[in-house]
Amino acid sequence: MNRAELIKQIEGKKSFLCVGLDTDLTKIPKHLHSEDDPVFEFNKQIINTTKNYCVSYKLNTAFYEANGASGWLSLAKTINYIPKTHFIIADAKRGDIGNTSSMYAKAFFENLNSDAITVAPYMGEDSVKPFLAFKDKWTILLALTSNEGSRDFQFFEINDELPLYKKVILKSQVWGTSENLMYVVGATRTDQIAEIRKLVPDHFLLIPGIGAQGGSLEEVVDKAKNKDYGILINSSREIIYASDSEDFAEMAGVKASELQAKMAKYF
């Protein structure tokens, strides 16, 4: 999916909601455990009830890999099931030397056919560029994450007082463009979001961390939105585990619609 198509989806739905399918086999309702593929069945029902309120789905690969090869199959089936109108993010946080990053790009862009992958910046340019070589596919580089541990290295400051996360953003900007490169910025980092928006006025930001992790939707939107909206705000646990009973999908839909209604005010 290209940038214009993504913006069109956002405007059409008055939503920049991304639903995070962090589907944990131990947390899904008991009645699904008799299904052949409980994880896929769970995802399918969640997609059915949330798709009108969101423009994107983010699949956290860890939750699928924890189930081995069958988990990878649930991941592939879920991606196939998501409507082509939705922007599909493999939240994989990959990154390795060039020939290996090329294989990861092949895994996620060709084999799984996702639109985007999250990538860790530590290994630098030649570890990121292979992902940027795919047409209409996106690299979402970790800049400033939502977790406590982001304080360990990401705020690490150089002589000219630029912390590492800003250096990552400034340096990586020229590796791609606002047509194929986004940044992960945690919703718990509201003080920094406005500064990041100044550094990259046009790039999309993928913002996880509202809900369970404590970030506020309104604060984030105020600071991160640009003229094209330019944001995807992810919510995972708050939506997909809204209920642990037979009404889980219905309740996920309710939660997603509530978030979409809050977002609609900005259109």
Added chain:
Amino acid sequence: MNRAELIKQIEGKKSFLCVGLDTDLTKIPKHLHSEDDPVFEFNKQIINTTKNYCVSYKLNTAFYEANGASGWLSLAKTINYIPKTHFIIADAKRGDIGNTSSMYAKAFFENLNSDAITVAPYMGEDSVKPFLAFKDKWTILLALTSNEGSRDFQFFEINDELPLYKKVILKSQVWGTSENLMYVVGATRTDQIAEIRKLVPDHFLLIPGIGAQGGSLEEVVDKAKNKDYGILINSSREIIYASDSEDFAEMAGVKASELQAKMAKYF
């Protein structure tokens, strides 16, 4: 596998060789393509001819993920096939917020039963700790990588003149011990290896980058070896693609035995 067992294997074999199974379906000999699982068949034969010369196998997950769910199955079958005497490294370069890193740890330590996983440090302590919680399992943290892009951020210097890779090593040391934490240090970074050894005199170092990437075995051993040996030196392409004909496994064995013979001089 615990530290004492690993050292015993190294002393017994006079080898600190790790064979990297970066098995690319497009690079394996043609006659294997008629097999049900060509990647697994290739790995099996390579393991048979190299296992007497190495103490460890490193599986680069990208090469398996590129083949989707069946690739993940090849990965699992290969890990099962490796003798229990060998230290198994999932070269996965994972790392995410705590609950997600826990799922990755489950995927690689429980589901796949590898001994170790490589982890990216960018997200800090709470992204690394879940891996360190598993008994007799190892976290191998990226410190200084062998690729050109390592210059982009890893050498990034703070006011007190400590580059990021040293800060990663100093800070992470207290997260684990030399019994469950190793560091990745690229063989192409010989100037820095001696300095890193001073910072972590006891920790094992996983050193990729000899052979195809240009690092020299002798230079690396001189600078990195400690009283317990304390190194695993990886070679991938140089061994597994020593020949692209029917004698590929035999030639891989020859190459591995040559490297082991060079290592034996240090015992």
